Amino acid sequence: MSEIISEQAQPCEEVQLRDFDLNLLTVFDAVMQAQNITRAAESLGMSQPAVSNAVARLKMMFNDELFVRYGRGIQPTVRARQLFGPVRQALQLVLNELPGAGFEPATSDRMLSLSISSPLDIRLAPKIYNVVAEHAPNVQLRLNSCLDNNIEHQLRYQDVEFFISYKEFDNNAFCSDVLFQDEVVLVCSSSHPRTRSLNNREMYLKECHAVVNFAQVGSFSAEFYSTTEARRTIVYQANDLSSAMNIVSQTEMVTLAPRWLASEYMQMLNITLLPVTWMENTMKCYLTWHKSADKDRAHQWLRTLLNHCKSSL
The missing domain is CATH 3.40.190.10 (Periplasmic binding protein-like II)
Structure with missing residues (x-):
């Protein structure tokens, strides 16, 4: 038992940066961005075999495959994705301190x-x-x-x-x-027959709705139509709010929009803007x-x- 304790108590060998070739990190960064050995080599001004050799050394350095073949390119492993942020930040900190590496807005062509x-x-x-x-x-x-x-x-x-x-x-x-922050308003046609009653959630949900496609990242409408009840009223999905408001102006549909955008379209479309009082009306x-x-x-x-x-x- 004492021998086991003695073995466990042995201190770990301290990791020294001088034991590693830190130039390999610039190769890792380039390969991660390009996801392709050939393109990474071009961006670094190196030959493809040299980059492949550096990647092999990186795999040994981090004890991980780092990159696996995917189609005509390569795909990073989970470990590579974990390393990318810290490595890129570290490289940027060093780059910031090099002579002539600062960013000058008046002259930069970045x-x-x-x-x-x-x-x-x-x-x-x-x-x-x-x-x-x-x-x-x-x-x-x-x-x-x-x-x-x-x-x-x-x-x-x-x-x-x-x-x-x-x-x-x-x-x-x-x-x-x-x-x-933007204020959200309800938009309907100026000739909508129920304009005066569209002042509460119950009446709002009974209407037919035009929305921005929920599949789009950052879809304006998605947050407001997250419930099953609200989704059942949707009859038109547009790629943008301009199209949704255009449809609304010619039908009895309604849509939600930021006030600044709806106000601009009031000059071109037959629409009315109504305040939203039954839910959070800012984004x-x-x-x-x-x-x-x-x-x-x-x-x-x-x-x-x-x-x-x-x-x-």
């Missing part, structure tokens, strides 16, 4: 990519474009309206750097700031990014810029 869910793209895309152009004229901004349910994957691997939507991610791998707009980009100075700059400008967004 590309920044944002996805904005509907209908926020209508409101925010031109404002973000203009404010970035004012403060960083050479930055290449790429904006797109998000219909892709793969947004978490895109954020994780930096295909998209920011996501703006009404959706709050229930995952501690993501960070977010609240940019503002928060979130700026979301993956934690692995938290220390990136370009990310920090754009987050700060949008937060400073959010009163005008």
